[in-house]
Amino acid sequence: MADTHVLFVEDDDVIREATQLALERDGFEVTAVPDGLTGLEKFRANRPDIALLDVMVPGLDGVSLCRRIRDESTVPVIMLSARADSIDVVLGLEAGADDYVTKPFDGAVLMARIRAVLRRFEQAGGAGGSYGGEGDGRADGEPLRFGDLEVDTEGMEVRKGGEPVGLTPTEMRLLLEFSATPGTVLSRDRLLERVWDYGWGGDTRVVDVHVQRLRAKVGQDRIETVRGFGYKLKG
Template identity: 85%
Template sequence: MAGTHVLFVEDDDVIREATQLALERAGLVVTAAPDGLTGLELFRGGRPDIALLDVMLPGLDGVSLCRRIRDESTVPVIMLSARADSIDVVLGLEAGADDYVTKPFDSAVLVARIRAVLRRFGHAAGGPDGGSARAGAAGEAEGEPLRFGDLEIDTGGMEVRKDGEPVALTPTEMRLLLEFSSAPGTVLSRDRLLERVWDYDWGGDTRVVDVHVQRLRTKIGQDRIDTVRGFGYKLRG
């Protein structure tokens, strides 16, 4: 993680400076911006390894900035929200964020979240621009593509096709799909998915799972993943 380039967009001067210092003490290289438009410019000019975006930003809010970043890159994004408001959380995740942290936060907690995101995006191995999902949660062996109806998953090349057409997935979405494909027809609990896909050994917010499942459904087909009320989700075999 040392040397990882972080784009940190936060309009509060005190929070921005204190958090930047804490992240740099953890060995990260931090580029900070006070507003969304500056953050977008710095993102395009520097291509960071991870982006930390406050939700409430002047000029271009954090959710809109996340959408702009996601249109151009699969780089991991963590949203920072001053409120544990479900609307803030869901909007950020629907915009393409991979995780969120509620303010005020302990710097050690933020660093731990960053480490977890970078691990699953493959940055420990130096993967560029969002990392590699090759060491996916499912631990699939490379070989013949997996097929589920009109859906084809090439676990070796980390490619997904629906009706023969490529499907663009973020690394988090790919890891989620790999986890489902490792046990088709088996109900996977939200807690298991948080642990296996998000590396949340300490637990986490299940809304992260729910929104990512919905995002995945829009890409591979709404009827491909079933909801089992009170238990979790399963991939149709």
């Protein structure tokens, strides 16, 4: 993760300084600021590789800052919340965050989440991958088609009705996972493991909110809820 630039927005001086030192020891370059307005300014000036945003910061709260960042960029965002409050979590994810960590957090957990999000960003931004392999009936390089939805697994592009669909890297990874096995029900736990790279348990609300966001972009009826089991992509 050398030369990876982290924007860290946290108003608690102790947490901000301790976390910055831990990130720097792990090889990250860190811009740490105490409020949301300064965070937005630094984001626009420096274009970091990932943003860590505390929910409750002065000037411009973390959720609003996340929305502003998402309006301008697909850069990965992790929200930090002092409470495991459903409202905080869901608002942050609906604003476009890729993941969240509850404070007080273990440094190793935070580093693992950062690395997982960055891996998703890199994989979704590149060509190829393990989606849509041999034997799926397509010519090489031909997009997957589901009704009016086209998924180019090599160019990492999505079109609906011929028009490009802008997805975040996490949304793209989620759609690729569904596209690899259309019609197959995927459990939330499997999606957490495959998309979010959680080798341990995780909060399934992360999956639910991202599915909602993906539906809004590719069509509400394209991804079906199978109550009690998970989700599937309709062919």
